Amino acid sequence: MKKKWWQEVVVYQIYPRSFKDSNGDGIGDIRGMIDELDYLEKLGIGAIWLSPVYQSPNDDNGYDISDYEAIMDEFGTMEDMDEFLAEANKRNIKVVMDLVVNHTSDEHQWFIEAKKGKDNPYRDYYVWADPAEDGGVPNDLRSTFSGTAWEFDELSGQYYLHLFSKKQPDLNWENEEMRQAVYDMMNFWIEKGIGGFRLDVIDLVGKIPLEGITGNGPKLHEYLQEMNQATFGNHDLLTVGETWGATPDIAKLYSNPARKELSMVFQFEHIGLDQQPGKEKWDLQPVDIAQLKTILTKWQIELGNEGWNSLFWNNHDLPRMISRWGNDQEYRVESAKMLAILLHMMKGTPYIYQGEEIGMTNTPISDISEAEDIETINMYNERLDQGYSKTEIIDSINAKGRDNARRPIAWNSKENGGFTTGTPWIALNENYQEINVAAALDDPDSIFYTYQKLVQLRKDNPIMVWGDFELVDTVDCVFSYYREYNGERWLIVTNFSNEEQAFSSEDKIEKVIIQNNKKEVTSLQNMILSPWQAFVVKVK
């Protein structure tokens, strides 16, 4: 595999609405992002994945786009965006744009046209179907945001498909003109000097809805190869697909360089481990660490040289990992550092979601009126109708709801954490006086400096990028593995629990690379690991 810049960097995800507000309207914006580029440079990251900044009515916080070539008013202007790109590039930070082309907003000009009637030239840009024989929905496809995926259009007497909200009509990828229009738009951004694309729910574009096929449709890879050729194929860009159902074999179809599709995909197999099999993400079960090890190991090994991993615990759709599988109380700092070390030492490109580097936690709510997210609110109403108790639903929202990740970043301990001088669009976590960027930067032992060190280690040590992975056989709650490269061998040891755990190895320590507590590891024999302890040693 030819070495690529996107294999060597660490990527940082910005969710602009919650990052930094510069003008006091309570909503993060591009000028706020420009102001904090120095902070990101200090962290050391090489690329930003920027969640959507395009014009949008915000039914799904920007994932419902009404103009791909304009900036959302609340976020600023195209001049601000150009300046952001220039300032990021000056600091050697590439900007990966979110590409949301499974659907548009219903306020996109294409859909406004398409709705005018069956013979409108844009009609076929979207997915329409006649009612079933009884006049009802064409079939029982469900929207990710609860309820049917079909919405009736009075004027034409047909239904349109929306796999997300009804304000997010699905594009019809069978339509060649539509595909070309998407490629033109992508080239518009490529010409601006962006660093790549994160492709939103890209596994859905090959759908055949009337046959009940949504993910991994038959023409999916054909479309991606066509897109690659028409857009980023001749540029040195990072492309990462969001692919919920991917197995390692499917991931190789997307990311094998020989196939000319994408750089890598986000796979979610580990993310589903605290969900009851066959049910929805809200149906909780405790995570089994032994299973987590099996799955992550499978991904580390099976891609071989025919694919590339992305490594992540968090994003704007997922709860905060320290609250989820770490311990956000007694061991907040230890477990955050442990999760960071465990992830960044694996093979693949690591992603940090904003706030992860200072150990932000989930923000529990006690009433649905505190929720902002459409997925959460729709699910709440649906489950109430189905007879679930309020407490039960609120518990699953607190465990899995997307607002957990979307609370504003606290930059300091002042009012509203310095996020805004106005009223924030969603309240900050109450713990912001303790957990904020200024406090993290002031404390040499903070989680921030562990992340900074991991990013630097990656730059200095090719073994972190290219080394082979080998799992070590241990008790369930200890997750340990080797990386090996050009005769060099590193041993990673982490305790994934609130209890002490036994660990032993015959290896001799040559050098301690990083650790999350102050007691220097001197011997690997018959160790008792403290709760959430993590270290990496170079061994002989």
Ligand code: NOJ
């Ligand atoms: C995945 C995005 O990450 C999520 O935030 C969004 O709601 C859906 N795709 C629909 O665009």
